[in-house]
Amino acid sequence: MSRTYRLCRALRAGGGGVPVPASPFLRAPTPRGFSTSARRPLMELTGFSEEQLTVRDAVSAVCARFPSTYWQECDQNERDPKEFHAALAKDGWLGIALPEELGGAGLGISEATMMMQTITQSGAGMAGAQAIHANVYATQPLARFGTRSQLEETIPKIITGQWRTCFGVTEPNTGLETLKLRTLATKHPARDTYSISGQKIWITCAQIAAKMILLARTTPLEEVRKPTQGLSLFCIDLDREQPGLDMRKIKKMGARAVDANEVFFDKYEVPANTLIGQENDGFRIILHGMNAERCLLAGEALGLGYAALERAAQYANDRVVFGRPIGQNQAIAHPLADAYMRLEAAKLATYHAARLYDSAASASNTGEESSNTAKSNSGGSSSSSIPLHSVGVACNSAKYLAAEAAFTACERAVLSHGGMGYAMEYDVERYLRECLVPRIAPVSREMVLNYVSEKVLQLPRSY
Numbered sequence: 159m160s161r162t163y164r165l166c167r168a169l170r171a172g173g174g175g176v177p178v179p180a181s182p183f184l185r186a187p188t189p190r191g192f193s194t195s196a197r198r199p200l201m202e203l204t205g206f207s208e209e210q211l212t213v214r215d216a217v218s219a220v221c222a223r224f225p226s227t228y229w230q231e232c233d234q235n236e237r238d239p240k241e242f243h244a245a246l247a248k249d250g251w252l253g254i255a256l257p258e259e260l261g262g263a264g265l266g267i268s269e270a271t272m273m274m275q276t277i278t279q280s281g282a283g284m285a286g287a288q289a290i291h292a293n294v295y296a297t298q299p300l301a302r303f304g305t306r307s308q309l310e311e312t313i314p315k316i317i318t319g320q321w322r323t324c325f326g327v328t329e330p331n332t333g334l335e336t337l338k339l340r341t342l343a344t345k346h347p348a349r350d351t352y353s354i355s356g357q358k359i360w361i362t363c364a365q366i367a368a369k370m371i372l373l374a375r376t377t378p379l380e381e382v383r384k385p386t387q388g389l390s391l392f393c394i395d396l397d398r399e400q401p402g403l404d405m406r407k408i409k410k411m412g413a414r415a416v417d418a419n420e421v422f423f424d425k426y427e428v429p430a431n432t433l434i435g436q437e438n439d440g441f442r443i444i445l446h447g448m449n450a451e452r453c454l455l456a457g458e459a460l461g462l463g464y465a466a467l468e469r470a471a472q473y474a475n476d477r478v479v480f481g482r483p484i485g486q487n488q489a490i491a492h493p494l495a496d497a498y499m500r501l502e503a504a505k506l507a508t509y510h511a512a513r514l515y516d517s518a519a520s521a522s523n524t525g526e527e528s529s530n531t532a533k534s535n536s537g538g539s540s541s542s543s544i545p546l547h548s549v550g551v552a553c554n555s556a557k558y559l560a561a562e563a564a565f566t567a568c569e570r571a572v573l574s575h576g577g578m579g580y581a582m583e584y585d586v587e588r589y590l591r592e593c594l595v596p597r598i599a600p601v602s603r604e605m606v607l608n609y610v611s612e613k614v615l616q617l618p619r620s621y
């Protein structure tokens with residue numbers, strides 16, 4: 159099935175009888191009788207591919223069925239946006255970057271990043287993104303390294319939305335030092351199982367996920383030569399009826415619609431065939447998804463930043479104080495103009511990184527592997543024309559720049575609204591709470607700066 163055919167199908171399905179709005183990101187902010195006149199979307203669209211623009215239009219049409227009031231209600235009641243997840247699944251969007259032979263659309267991270275940006279930009283924010291994104295990025299290592307039967311069992315059910323996925327990496331006692339993680343999977347050859355013991359933290363959607371992509375040690379840290387060794391990746395069932403599995407929700411600042419959890423394993427037994435790829439090879443396998451994840455998070459941050467800026471610009475035009483729109487004051491206008499340029503610059507960095515990732519991945523898929531096969535802390539793909547190093551630096555830089563630009567835009571949007579910036583009905587307070595997520599996860603600002611200091615500036619490693 160050709161890419162174009164699948165995209166057209168998705169576009170038609172995405173419309174679902176709902177016309178694509180002329181300005182899909184400008185539906186909401188009309189409380190208190192302010193202007194409803196349509197404004198031009200802020201983001202410059204020049205330079206995007208036809209496929210990216212098609213994805214944007216089609217995903218916007220799905221998102222348009224979920225107005226801000228839906229997201230406000232989900233946030234306030236900590237209610238999972240299952241209708242939104244189902245709507246995207248129904249039209250095939252969860253498989254955007256999965257292979258066509260498994261029921262996916264076979265598109266790249268450039269298009270998946272556009273999808274995630276479109277979701278946050280629609281007003282769904284990080285809650286909308288987090289309800290979806292693990293199904294896109296955590297499935298990447300599975301699709302690449304899973305056995306045929308693993309793929310046939312899981313991927314179609316994830317794409318159709320029957321099963322949701324979560325990603326289990328972070329641990330409370332190791333934090334960003336992923337290689338020190340201690341959750342242990344012990345093999346019992348007689349029973350053909352692994353028994354898992356340990357603790358994960360901050361696992362998004364664990365309460366509702368049927369599957370977890372889990373990184374665990376199969377060889378204790380004390381017994382390996384290098385900490386990159388002895389880790390394995392699993393695709394396990396989260397069977398709450400089975401002994402040895404417990405989870406506890408974490409109360410959090412933003413994106414409250416999606417659950418974040420501590421997950422406890424105590425001799426939780428899983429079949430041995432849940433192992434993805436070779437035992438003890440999990441670190442190399444999981445690296446495959448890391449740069450992709452950084453691109454998606456960068457796109458999500460951008461969408462949130464543009465959404466906030468749209469609201470701020472509209473409010474600054476509409477709100478009259480001292481006899482003129484507040485946007486006529488340069489103290490309001492200039493910070494917003496500056497925020498726009500930061501977002502545009504971060505956008506270029508983000509889609510440049512996604513393009514590099516896709517080019518390198520497709521070259522490696524066609525066997526055009528680089529002789530430079532060393533894995534960095536964020537690289538999983540390389541080609542002879544695009545060094546692994548360049549992909550890692552671009553993806554980390556994009557995540558950093560987009561998260562910072564989003565934070566600037568969201569903070570200024572709140573301040574431009576004055577007191578109303580603090581009111582839930584204007585949404586910008588929700589965006590500000592949520593835009594801290596891409597600054598922290600999946601890798602913190604400080605660790606990106608450490609990475610660039612070491613890998614680009616060639617300064618001594620600081621950690």
Ligand SMILES: Cc1cc2nc3c(=O)[nH]c(=O)nc-3n(C[C@H](O)[C@H](O)[C@H](O)COP(=O)(O)OP(=O)(O)OC[C@H]3O[C@@H](n4cnc5c(N)ncnc54)[C@H](O)[C@@H]3O)c2cc1C
Pocket residue numbers: 324325326327328329332333334335359360361362418595598599600601602603604605608620621
């Ligand atoms: C909303 C949310 C959702 C998440 N979802 C998931 C998920 O689904 N799955 C999952 O596995 N994880 C998830 N995470 C976890 C996330 O990836 C981690 O929180 C993140 O990687 C930071 O790790 P940490 O919290 O342990 O920070 P720590 O490692 O404790 O670091 C704390 C602070 O110290 C700084 N620091 C530490 N070492 C250094 C150093 N050497 N130099 C400079 N600064 C340093 C860090 O940058 C950070 O600012 C989520 C987190 C959040 C907040």
